Amino acid sequence: MRSLERHRDAGAYALGVLDEADAFRFEDHLVGCPACVLTLDELELPARQLACYDRATPAAVAPCAVPGAGLLERALREVGRRHAVRRGAWRCALVLAVVLVLGAPAVALMAAAGSGPERISARDARSGVAGTLTARDRAWGTELALTVRDPAPGARVCALVAVGRDGAEHTVTTWRTRAARTVEVPAAAALRPQRTDRYEVRTADGERLLTLRP
Known part of the structure; x- marks a missing residue:
């Protein structure tokens, strides 16, 4: 597979949805590609958040379910507690708030900034x-x-x-x-x-x- 297509595999690799063969080929590409290393670092936080959502959501819950009262407040409080030491944490919280308020059947991938340079x-x-x-x-x-x-x-x-x-x-x-x-x-x-x-x-x-x- 061409290098450009390997770059596009970064999101799927971060989410763990590549099959074993494609994951192996992407890891081989990753050794010589600093750009993909940086992309994986930026996707680390949203991938963890999506994994937590998947574990915490019962299979019977519809993907378009409307959040209950207090969910937004609790989500914002939790994001702030976990990521107060990282710059860009409130930007992530704001995107999460928009997704929850709109109740949209979509997945938001939020780019997490590292600590200040x-x-x-x-x-x-x-x-x-x-x-x-x-x-x-x-x-x-x-x-x-x-x-x-x-x-x-x-x-x-x-x-x-x-x-x-x-x-x-x-x-x-x-x-x-x-x-x-x-x-x-x-x-x-x-x-x-x-x-x-x-x-x-x-x-x-x-x-x-x-x-x-x-």
């Missing part, structure tokens, strides 16, 4: 390299976006390395710079923010060009 900026006086790193905590690790300006003439290969609090080093991504140009590098790391001590931009031979410390 952390932004780190620094400039190395020795190398002249400057950069800004945005790090967002995700269930699978850290979503990263790096903007870096390298004043060195010519092109060279650089790497972004995440250094854990235990001293372990994890190469996140690599790229080739262009002479005195700003480069934007999207990336994802398995190491979560609370376990990360710092990020380093290095040359291919290990020279440290910039340190970005949360």
